[in-house]
Amino acid sequence: MKLNVQNSLNPQQLAAVKSTEGPIMIIAGPGSGKTRVITERIAHLINKEVKAENILALTFTNKAAREMKTRIQQIINNNHTSPVWMGTFHSIFARILRKEANLIGYDNNFTIYDNEDSVKIVRRIVTDLKLDKDNYNPKYIYSKISFLKNQLINPDKYDKDPTLKEQDQKNKRSQFINIYKKYCNACRESNSMDFDDLLLKTHELFQTKKDILAFYQESFKYILIDEYQDTNKVQDAIIKQIGEKYKNICIVGDDSQSIYSFRGANINNMLNFKTFYKDVKEFKLEQNYRSTQNIVNAANSLIAYNKYKIDKTIFSKNEEGEKIQLFEYSNGRNEGNNISAMISQSIQYGNKKSDHAILYRTNSQSKVIEDGLRKRGINYKIFGGLSFYQRKEIKDVMAFFKLLVNQYDDESLLRIINYPTRGIGTTTILKIRQQAEQKQITIWETISKPDILNTIELTKNTKKNISFFTIMMNEIFQLINNNIFEIAKTLIDKTGIIRRLQDDPTEENINRLENIGELLNSIKLFSMRNSNNTLIDFINEISLDETKDNEEIHDNTDYVSLMTVHQSKGLEFPYVYIVGLENGLFPSQRNMRERQLIEEERRLFYVAMTRAIKKVILSYAISRFQFGTINTTSKSLFLEEINHFFIQKVKKKYEQVETKPTIKPPKLGHRKLTRIKASNDDNYIKGLKIGQDISHNIFGKGEIKSIDNTNGNQKITVLFIEHGTKILLTKFAKIKILT
DNA sequence: CGGTAGAATATTTTT
């Protein structure tokens, strides 16, 4: 296997690729070919006879991991397929913990709580302790817990720190430590780990079980970490544990693109790397291959205002390019309209819609932009929003799955004990929970053992309802060794989830039914991929991959991209519009007071500008409609910081641009689901006609008024004699043709 | 126990 690609690397890139031993820091500016260097480096290691399974490559997002995997597959000979350990921190550590969790007091079939689960647990604790919901806002409390965990401050450590407790006293949150303890206990007793635990428990495992640590140190002789500026304290600590023996640690990142401190990322992990390890070899990738000189120079002049950074000079040898444009608008609506007009013109000159991206600081800014684009009939896609697996109906079904593999999982049990409603209400649940807590047992134990259940004061009817539930669940538990698709089908039928939604076929519920159908689809695909795949594998995979619905649309439709600056990281577009450059918005109000926070906002702006290949268009509005009121604004302080030599004179545009009459909104992919197109045969009932009489198991007789075969799922509108008009999905609805 | 109406509240986001 010979690789010639190395010839096309520049000297710094090549040096970084070839330097394999010892601690290495690669500082990679925007557009400097970072991913290429990482993948080439892995290929180079394998060429040097390093076994692939001795290489650990960590990323932050699944997307980055996937991209790297495919690129490595392209350059490495496929015969060599003992795989590199490549994935996100969380997925790799979850894999380790699946094997070793029993050593630190968990069962290996632990389940994983996402943020929503965690906040719910905190909310329950706060309510139970009868604390004030304003002072002890569950979301805030959880984020504080998460932050502490990432700082390696466990409840005991917190308890022993007088300054922390003093602060709580001052803020009237003296009960915080109590909540923290209870939260950790709740997770522990449910045999569940939250996202932070996946890191924290790995750290604990390596700290307490030296033989296990030795094993993984030997396994991971070569370690690579991408986006090191985004690591938090636990992640940094684990890398130090694993890398201690061979010290072949290669970190890649750009301190100037660190924009996640609000979730615990610590830029100092990168800045201190050189002092922690002796003789760190440092490589700087300073040539930007992406943007014009004007863009690079403008971005440099901005970031120069930051004090905390690593010295480097990013340069471009591309053409000088156009100067940056700056627009002043009368208000947000005007901003949206004018940008749409500009994009419309650009398209007429022959550019694609996908050559344009509009970046904003907050999601709420997308609305006025959308309106503008829609008026001109320009296709757009909004990135972000809820992931498929965060949807309520999906989480409901998943809760049953989780419970099936881990009956200790109280959170999942509480989620579905009365969904679909089966007469077990809040007071009953409270009594059950109190009993469980008193007896120090799980909720499932409390309700499934008659002698324990009988100690709780409940009406005969309630007890009957509970026993119906436990009988049903026991039947489901019997399925554990079946094929996962079979389990899923039976489960959905037995629990009545689908029936409940069918009974009330609002548009929302139809959507939910489609989503559940989609979940079944993906389970089917998952089970076909490898017959050994178990339910726990499936849960694991989806708990850790929050791929957004619309990220997976692979069709060729052309659209303008709308997203927050955070989401744009790692992407590039020829034309980049950065909107809402106003003090209090960008930089955001909350981050305007402290120097460190302002620096992060500045990095954020730096990231935004460096996404552009050809041209950057900046804008602000002198008044903005927010939270229902109109506010006068001032232009962002960052605009004064960019060297004016690179900016075209500001253009003021106050008049409304003329707009064409409104065309039907082409809401492309907006919060819409990806569908794996199922074989249509299953989803259609052939021979249905408008005017036909049918009968439905619940609504009785009715007449078909219309049939909709789009979206891969047949929907029919039926006028029922007794229940009026309903929209039904023929895939799910139990109907009989009468005429 | 369950649904709904009116109040409260409002970055950035991945795992």
Next chain:
DNA sequence: TATTCTACCG
């Protein structure tokens, strides 16, 4: 404005 949460009534 838009969403999420709480309190109350049937």
